Amino acid sequence: MRLLAVLLVLLGVVTAPASAGPRHQVGYDRYSLTVDGQRVLLWAGEFHYFRLPSPDLWRDVLEKIRAAGFNGVSLYFHWGYHSPAPGVYDFTGVRDIDRLLRLADELGLYVVARPGPYINAETTGGGFPAWLKTVPGRARSSDPGYTRAYREWLDRVNPILARHQVSRGGSVIAYNVENEYAVNVDPEYVVDLQDRARAAGVDVPIVHNNCCGGYLANWSSGRGAVQIPGVDDYPVGFDCRAPDAWGEAEGVTRRLREDAPVYAAEYQAGAIDLHDAGYGACRDLTGPDYMKVFHKTNLVTSGATMFGYYMTFGGTSWGWLPQPNDVYTSYDYGAAITESRGLTPKYDEFKRQGYFAATVAPLTKTDASDAPAPADPAVATRARANPDTGTQFVLVRHADHRSSADVATTLDWATPDGRYRVPVRVRGRDAKVLLAGYDLGGQRLVWSTSELLTHTDDGGRDVAVLYGRAGEQGSAVLRYASAPTVRVLAGDVRSSYADGDLRLDYPHTGLARVLVSGGGRRPALLLLGTDEEAAKFWRLPTSAGPVLVRGTALARSAEVRGDRLHLRADTAEAGDVEVFAPVSRLSVGGRAVPARRTPAGSLVAHLAGPAPVRLPEPGPWGYRPEQPGAGTGWTTADKTTTESPIKPRDLPVLYADEYGHHNGAVRYRGEFTATGAETTVTLNAITGRRGIYLVWLNGRYLGSAAGGTEADAEPVNPDAGRGEFAVPPGLLVPGAPATLSVLVENMGHNDDWTADDTRFKQPRGLIGATVAGAGPVTWRISGSRGMDERGPLNTGGLHGELSGWHLPGAGGDWRRPPSRVEPGVSWYRTTFALDLPRDHDVSLALRFAPARGYRALVFVNGWNVGQYLGDLSPQRDFVLPNGVLGRHNALTLAVIATEPVTPGPVELVALGNHRTGGF
Ligand code: GAL
Numbered sequence: 001m002r003l004l005a006v007l008l009v010l011l012g013v014v015t016a017p018a019s020a021g022p023r024h025q026v027g028y029d030r031y032s033l034t035v036d037g038q039r040v041l042l043w044a045g046e047f048h049y050f051r052l053p054s055p056d057l058w059r060d061v062l063e064k065i066r067a068a069g070f071n072g073v074s075l076y077f078h079w080g081y082h083s084p085a086p087g088v089y090d091f092t093g094v095r096d097i098d099r100l101l102r103l104a105d106e107l108g109l110y111v112v113a114r115p116g117p118y119i120n121a122e123t124t125g126g127g128f129p130a131w132l133k134t135v136p137g138r139a140r141s142s143d144p145g146y147t148r149a150y151r152e153w154l155d156r157v158n159p160i161l162a163r164h165q166v167s168r169g170g171s172v173i174a175y176n177v178e179n180e181y182a183v184n185v186d187p188e189y190v191v192d193l194q195d196r197a198r199a200a201g202v203d204v205p206i207v208h209n210n211c212c213g214g215y216l217a218n219w220s221s222g223r224g225a226v227q228i229p230g231v232d233d234y235p236v237g238f239d240c241r242a243p244d245a246w247g248e249a250e251g252v253t254r255r256l257r258e259d260a261p262v263y264a265a266e267y268q269a270g271a272i273d274l275h276d277a278g279y280g281a282c283r284d285l286t287g288p289d290y291m292k293v294f295h296k297t298n299l300v301t302s303g304a305t306m307f308g309y310y311m312t313f314g315g316t317s318w319g320w321l322p323q324p325n326d327v328y329t330s331y332d333y334g335a336a337i338t339e340s341r342g343l344t345p346k347y348d349e350f351k352r353q354g355y356f357a358a359t360v361a362p363l364t365k366t367d368a369s370d371a372p373a374p375a376d377p378a379v380a381t382r383a384r385a386n387p388d389t390g391t392q393f394v395l396v397r398h399a400d401h402r403s404s405a406d407v408a409t410t411l412d413w414a415t416p417d418g419r420y421r422v423p424v425r426v427r428g429r430d431a432k433v434l435l436a437g438y439d440l441g442g443q444r445l446v447w448s449t450s451e452l453l454t455h456t457d458d459g460g461r462d463v464a465v466l467y468g469r470a471g472e473q474g475s476a477v478l479r480y481a482s483a484p485t486v487r488v489l490a491g492d493v494r495s496s497y498a499d500g501d502l503r504l505d506y507p508h509t510g511l512a513r514v515l516v517s518g519g520g521r522r523p524a525l526l527l528l529g530t531d532e533e534a535a536k537f538w539r540l541p542t543s544a545g546p547v548l549v550r551g552t553a554l555a556r557s558a559e560v561r562g563d564r565l566h567l568r569a570d571t572a573e574a575g576d577v578e579v580f581a582p583v584s585r586l587s588v589g590g591r592a593v594p595a596r597r598t599p600a601g602s603l604v605a606h607l608a609g610p611a612p613v614r615l616p617e618p619g620p621w622g623y624r625p626e627q628p629g630a631g632t633g634w635t636t637a638d639k640t641t642t643e644s645p646i647k648p649r650d651l652p653v654l655y656a657d658e659y660g661h662h663n664g665a666v667r668y669r670g671e672f673t674a675t676g677a678e679t680t681v682t683l684n685a686i687t688g689r690r691g692i693y694l695v696w697l698n699g700r701y702l703g704s705a706a707g708g709t710e711a712d713a714e715p716v717n718p719d720a721g722r723g724e725f726a727v728p729p730g731l732l733v734p735g736a737p738a739t740l741s742v743l744v745e746n747m748g749h750n751d752d753w754t755a756d757d758t759r760f761k762q763p764r765g766l767i768g769a770t771v772a773g774a775g776p777v778t779w780r781i782s783g784s785r786g787m788d789e790r791g792p793l794n795t796g797g798l799h800g801e802l803s804g805w806h807l808p809g810a811g812g813d814w815r816r817p818p819s820r821v822e823p824g825v826s827w828y829r830t831t832f833a834l835d836l837p838r839d840h841d842v843s844l845a846l847r848f849a850p851a852r853g854y855r856a857l858v859f860v861n862g863w864n865v866g867q868y869l870g871d872l873s874p875q876r877d878f879v880l881p882n883g884v885l886g887r888h889n890a891l892t893l894a895v896i897a898t899e900p901v902t903p904g905p906v907e908l909v910a911l912g913n914h915r916t917g918g919f
Contacts, residue, residue, distance in 0.1 A: 021105060021169035026204045028228060031365040032261045032305035033173065033205070035166060039364035041305045042173065043357050044072030044112055045312025045350075046266065048121065050081045051331050052315045053094040053790075053863065054883025057341065060841065061313045062107050063556045064337055067538060068347055069354025072110035072173065074266075074308035075100070076119045077161075079153045080129035081321070084785075084792030085660075086149070089156050094883075095791065097157070101164040104171040108541070112207065112265075112308060113161045114176035117150040117193075118752060122272055122327045124320055124793065125760060126179075126751030130662030130786075133749070133761050136643050140181065140755035142188035151196065158200035165204050174306075175202045176265070180211030180232055181219070184755040190224035209265035209308075213254065220256040229256040230265025230306065235294055236285055240277035240334065243284035246402045251294045253302040262304040267295070269309035269346075270333035272326050278874040282334030288349040289429040293401050295353055296431040300382050300395035303366050309350070313337040316879055319793040319864040320663040324688030324747030325709050328873040329866030339879045340843040340911035343554065348535035352467070355454040355539050360438065362386035366393065372413035372422070379409050379426055390416035391438045396424050397431035404428045417446045417479060424449055425472055432468075440464055440478075442522040446501060448476035450508070453534045456546045458601070459582025461523040463548055467534035468508035474528060478502045484519025488512070489599050491528065504528070513600050525580070525600055540567075547581035552607065553914055565603075566590075568917035570841065574609035578602050589839070589917030610915040611837040615844070615908045618830045618891055622814030626825035628696040629741040630799035631667040631782030635659060638779075644761040646686075646711050649768060654779060656746060656765035661783025664796010664857075665896075666765045668742040670777045676734030677773035681725040684718070684768035686711055688747035690872045692855075693766075694823060694898060695725050696741040698732065701823045704898040707744065710762050720767065727771075740777070742766060743825070745855070745896060746796070794864050796857070798894055800827045806859040808890035820902050821895065829892040832908065834885060843912040844885065845877040849904035854897040860884050879911065 027034040033042055045065045049058060065073060077097060082089050091097060104111050118140055119127035128139060137145030164170030177193040194206050207228040210218040214231035235251025253264040269291075271282040298304060314333030322329060332339035336346040357363060363386075371383035371394060380399040385392045392415060398405065408425040416437030424432075436447040440455050441462035450466035468474045483497040486504075491512020494505045502519070504526070506512050511529035527533075538555035539546050547565065549555040553572040558565055564585040569577065579586060579595070580602045586595040588607060595605040639653040648654070656666040685693045687707025695702040705723025712720070732738050744765045752760035771777060783797030795801040804810050805827050817828060836842050846858060852871040857864060863884040869875070895903050 023169050024166050026166050026173055028205055028261055030259055030261065035173070039361070041357055041364045042072050042110060042307060043070050043354055044074045044110065044308045045070045046074040046308055046310040047313055048076055048311070048315055048331070049097065049100050050078045050123070050321065051317060052881060053318055054881040055094060055096060055099055056883055057881060058100055058103055060341060061337060062103060062109060064341070064343065064554065065312055066107055066109055067540070067554060067556060068336065068350045069358045069539065070109070070312070071358060072112065073104060074112040074310070075114060076121055076127065077113065077115040077157050078119060078123060078127045079117050080125050080127055081791065081793065083129045083153065084787055085131055087152065090791065091156070091160070098160055101160070101170065101172070105164060109171055110166070110173040111164070111171045112174045112176055113172045114179070115154065115157045115161065116179060117153055119179050120751055120753060122323045122331065123317060124323055124748035126323065126753065128752065128760060129792070130657055130749050133657045134643050138757050139752055139760055140178070140184070140189065141186040142192065147192065154193070154196045154200070158197055158202060162201035165202065167203050172204060174205050174207045174228065176207050176209060177226060178208060180209055180753070181755065182211045182216035185217050187222070187224035190219060194226065207263060207265065210256070214256055218256055228260040228263050228306070230263030231256065232266035233264065234268040234271070236268060236290060238271045238274040240271055240273055240281035240285050241275050243281050246290070250297055250401055252298055253304045255302070261306050262302050263306040264298060264302070264304045265308050266310040267298065267307055270311050270314060270335040272333065273874070274326060276874050279330065279332040279334045283344060283346060286334055286346070288345050291346065291349045291353070293397060293429055293431045296395060296433050297397065297401065300384055300393055300433055303368065303384055305364055311335040312350070313341070315339060316866065316881070318866055319791070320748050320796065321793055322748050323751050324690060325750060328690070328869060328875050329878065330875050340845060342843070342912045348531070352451070352453060352531065352534055356433070356452055358539070359454040360435070360452065362389045362391035362438070363393065372411040374409045374411055374424070376407055376409035378403070378405065378407045379424065381411065389437070389439070392416065392436040394434045394436065395431060396426060396434060398426055402429070413447060415447050417444070420447060420477070422447060422449060423473070423475065427469060427472065430469065443524050444479040446477040446479050448474070450474040450476055450528060453537060454539045454548070456539070456548050456580065458525070458547070458580050461525060461601070463525045463527070463580045465527045465529065465534055465537055465548070467529050467531055470508055470530040470532065472508050474506055474508050476504045476526070478516070480519030480521060482519050484521070485517045487515040489515060493528065515600070544582065547579065550578040550580070551575055552577050556917065569607070570914040570916040571607050571609050572914055575607060576604050577607050578604045608915060610840055610913045613836060613840070613842050613910050613913050615910060616832045616834070618832050618906060618908060621817050621828045621830045623817035624800070624805065624812060624814050624827040625821070626799045626827070628699055628701070628824055629669060629739060631669065632799060632802040634669065634780040634782045636778070637668070637781045644763055645757050646716060646761070646763055646767070649716050650770070652779060654766040654769065654781070655763035656744070656781065656783055657763065659781050659783065660785055661765070661781065661797055662786055663746070663784050663793055664801070665743060665745050665798045666781060666783035667797065667799070668744070668766055669780045670740035670742070670769060670771070672738055672771065672774050672777040674732035674734055674736050674738040675773060675775060676732060678727045678732050678771055680727060680772045681740060682770050682772065683723050683725070683742065683766060684708070684711070684716070685721040685723070685744050685766050686763050687721065687744060688750065688764070690869055691745050691747040692898060693723065693742055693744040694896070695723070697727060698738055700728060700731055704823070707746070710750065710759065711767055716767060738774070740771065790863055798825055800825065800894055806864070806892045806894065807862045820900050821897055822900055823897050826895045826897065827892065828895060828903070829890060832889050832891060834887055834889065839916060841912070841914045841916045842910050843882070844880045845909050845911050846880060846891070847907050847909045848876045849906070850876065851901070851904040853899045853901040854895050854903060856896070856903070857894040859892040859894070861886065861890050877909065877911070
């Protein structure tokens with residue numbers, strides 16, 4: 001059935017339906033994007049569908065992104081993920097991008113579509129299919145060979161993106177050509193990319209993400225210019241070993257065109273773990289302090305109204321997705337949402353900033369303006385104002401953005417409603433965006449030293465949440481025609497009224513609640529809390545306008561029907577949920593829950609936490625070794641030419657890609673007639689970082705060596721991935737046939753950031769082989785052809801992979817494992833049954849004990865969920881996406897040992913357990 005569906009789609013017989021929503025017109029000016037003339041502040045989180053091979057979980061993650069206040073997602077589309085070979089494309093199952101876009105349409109998330117063709121993204125080949133390495137012509141140029149190849153991809157992906165445009169009732173609001181195309185540039189190529197998109201019906205603005213803060217060649221004017229040039233910026237870089245070391249860069253997005261909005265296309269929201277510090281450290285580097293100082297500085301200084309936060313959920317570079325030199329299997333990225341889909345303190349900070357951005361409409365149109373002067377120069381201020389409403393946005397932080405001092409001072413603040421001396425404090429690494437002259441629903445906010453989280457219209461009254469750092473003093477001034485009635489329901493809040501100003505002063509501790517009525521305005525409920533209290537709120541859109549929910553681990557969505565609020569929410573523990581909405585009854589997860597009315601006019605109900613989870617211990621294990629020279633589908637390696645700029649010193653060309661073996665292991669068999677004078681085997685292999693190769697001669701293990709990452713072009717560096725192996729005396733008999741067996745574990749393909757082919761077209765596998773003292777050697781090669789039903793990047797070329805040992809129910813002779821295994825490849829497999837509570841979201845991982853001397857490919861139900869690298873990477877937990885798990889599961893490990901080892905234990909662990917209203 002599936003095959004038939006694939007065929008029909010490939011043949012173009014069946015096309016997925018177009019989007020069904022109402023059509024809208026997308027425009028822009030120097031301030032912002034517009035939809036039907038209404039200004040939009042695009043607050044998008046980057047998400048990679050290919051790093052979550054479970055379409056059901058796309059909904060989970062996109063709902064979490066939306067619940068944090070994002071109104072959009074930035075989506076790369078990965079050519080190599082869809083195409084195992086020229087002319088062959090798959091858009092089904094985990095590759096069903098039409099389904100992904102339908103989901104974005106349904107959730108009301110705008111999409112910045114980023115189909116490359118080159119995407120970088122620390123993925124194999126930077127998103128290029130490996131077969132492109134054998135195509136003549138420089139990639140990322142207008143060379144005809146490359147052009148033919150990328151048009152294949154664009155001609156398939158563009159129509160899908162086009163039918164999901166906002167202009168056709170869908171969610172795609174902008175189309176990103178190429179990626180950080182900055183060196184070795186070719187404008188004709190960029191022109192063609194845009195022409196292709198337009199010819200496919202793309203009518204939304206075309207954008208480009210310029211690298212390096214926008215200081216290299218950019219596409220904002222001249223031939224190849226795009227409509228909205230954006231800027232990528234990673235101001236604190238990628239050295240997670242020193243999470244507190246911020247540099248001088250402030251990360252302020254440059255304006256590249258006067259007639260287009262400022263676009264922070266990729267703004268750092270996490271980091272790759274370049275130096276193996278572990279993603280926890282990357283999360284610290286880019287944690288809430290960083291987000292406060294850098295994200296807010298950028299917001300107020302640049303006036304950007306288009307943002308893509310990279311990454312919001314990183315996910316897993318499963319199978320052969322990783323680009324090996326910068327990352328390992330996990331692409332957690334230290335992001336706000338963890339690889340196991342958990343929410344972090346960074347998520348809370350995104351909520352605090354995102355709800356503000358989603359609420360305060362004047363932010364969509366601002367100009368730089370005079371900032372109120374601080375009395376103490378250790379504090380710096382910057383400001384923007386909306387030219388139509390006068391609303392001011394004032395950034396308050398340390399003059400040196402890296403300072404962690406505690407400074408209290410006053411601002412001399414000329415607000416739209418009068419001049420004030422306003423006390424402010426900056427304690428530690430912090431920044432605040434303070435508001436003045438803002439029409440907050442039916443209230444007038446004159447100024448406040450608390451930051452505004454959000455406000456809603458709760459059936460004719462305003463509910464507003466303001467917050468500040470725990471222990472700091474806060475003040476807010478609101479304007480009334482006459483003294484209003486102030487009732488403090490909770491907290492230590494002092495109020496005074498003079499000359500039209502109601503002033504509230506309070507410490508930020510817990511959550512204070514203040515009812516204000518009279519004074520010539522509609523009533524208001526002011527909720528004044530700490531950062532932590534603010535993060536407990538959820539702002540959910542409903543057909544009756546946004547509502548506020550407080551509590552639960554996650555509130556996914558809400559719907560008002562009659563006098564009842566229908567909430568979908570997850571709990572991580574038992575506790576209360578409080579709802580600020582014009583309703584009197586509550587349902588959660590489709591079930592009515594008893595709720596009581598509070599003095600604040602809200603409803604409170606108690607929700608159960610999750611049931612405990614019991615996980616099985618994997619085992620007993622079956623074991624099956626690969627013979628050293630094993631292989632399948634051997635072909636003669638006899639090529640004499642290659643499109644790679646790296647030319648071999650000796651022929652034949654042994655590069656794996658030349659023989660169609662693009663992923664994982666390749667095996668070589670070198671045959672010769674022994675002379676008896678052989679002394680040393682010298683090999684060079686290029687594998688990508690952390691790759692290895694193992695060598696046997698006549699079945700005797702000679703040892704292993706690390707593969708190289710790159711070989712210089714001319715001449716090939718003799719030390720690139722070099723290994724020397726002594727031929728044991730007496731092993732070879734003069735005149736007798738001898739066989740050299742080499743297993744090369746390749747790690748994926750280099751990217752093409754420099755657009756010059758010298759990185760991307762680096763070979764994989766052997767690039768040089770000599771047996772000193774031997775006569776001529778003939779070579780054969782065996783490897784994967786990437787035609788796995790789980791996609792082109794699922795399986796490599798281990799004999800067991802080629803023979804289906806990784807698949808559930810694989811037959812053959814599986815025995816009791818020995819206590820120690822010899823160097824080479826050993827397969828282990830077991831099954832486990834899961835009995836997880838219903839209506840729960842349990843995120844599982846396979847945890848390895850620390851070990852060295854071996855690595856292991858991890859297969860769950862045939863899916864390659866990653867590669868454990870022992871002490872060569874910090875990763876020990878391998879997240880198992882729910883979609884590949886069932887009640888009964890097969891777990892298979894391909895252990896590649898370079899020395900005799902006893903592979904360590906593995907265990908199943910739950911990284912999250914939530915009772916959920918379903919997703
Ligand atoms: C950017 C690039 C992204 C990703 C990021 C680092 O330069 O556009 O694709 O590679 O760096 O994670």
